[in-house]
Amino acid sequence: MTENLIAFIDNLKNNLRLSSYSEDQTKMAIIQPILRRLGWDTENVDEVCPEFSVENRRVDYALRLNGQSTVFIEAKKPSEDLESQSHQEQLLDYSFRQGVDLAVLTNGITWSLYLPRAGGDWRSRKVTTIDLIEQETSNVASKFVDLLSKKNIESGKAxxxxxxxxxxxLKEKAVQDALPESWNRIIEEPDSLLIELIAERAERICSYKPELTEVTKFFKRYQDQFLLLPAEEQLRTGERPRVKKREKSPVQEPSENLKISQDDLIPHLVKILRRHGGRASKEQVEKEIYSMFKSNFDHSWYQEKVSGGVPRWQHNLAWAKERAKKRGLIKRPSESGRGFWALTDKGMKFS
Structure with a gap:
């Protein structure tokens, strides 16, 4: 099975016409041949049922065993953008309603596989993406067999x-989300053991041990330079976490009456989102927050680039959103959608 599948995928990689295929051509020349090589009888409509009726809609293929649908496949042409929210939500909706455990959205080249009955929005229910062109052929074949072969579907192994x-x-995401926050908590509220460790290391370097209060003040003084962006924002900026270069002297801090804490930003953030019906793009929120506190954020200290290469005011707003999320006021990214911030029911009632 695998060798035959590998040979077929290799041929597809060399087919320069793939991107111009229509949806029907994609079904006939890519999807059905792959299903056959995965052990499915594409000539048996009781096993591979095309245009399967689901309530008042149709799914392109239902893979059925013993009279039960096990996998739904929605097909598009190669030029179609699979990241369209409507495509994903529609497929997952009728898969969930029919009690189907696995769902596939494909344009022939890219295959996105989902667990329709898992929790969260469509993004959080995505298991993996198989790309026939970009990924190694052997890996592509292995994923197909593991997740979509008739034998593995039938046994429950898929x-x-x-x-x-x-x-x-999910575990990896939870860890990646937690690490920046864990680091920031250490920086914001350094443990006595850490303070003592730094004092001892300073003593080894200069032969004089600083007072523990001096070390604490050091953390407070450079706190904003040490703090990291939330994991979600690090991904958005595409930059690795970093601190200021040593040789750069810190910008003069503004007077206390110009300082706005992360907690101070939370009620304004909530009001803005509520004004937009409970959900708005991150860019829209940033624009309105900046306009609201322009006299504060125009200060060079707030314009200074910190971790992630973003201005301090933007960095603080990102963490204000994280703090609001921890308080149950703002939804997780998987619920609000990429690039959007949305209020929970608790957030809508917050005052």
Missing amino acids: LHNAEAIHKSK
């Missing part, structure tokens, strides 16, 4: 494999 990948992704 669902087990998908759930294991999904669980691993």
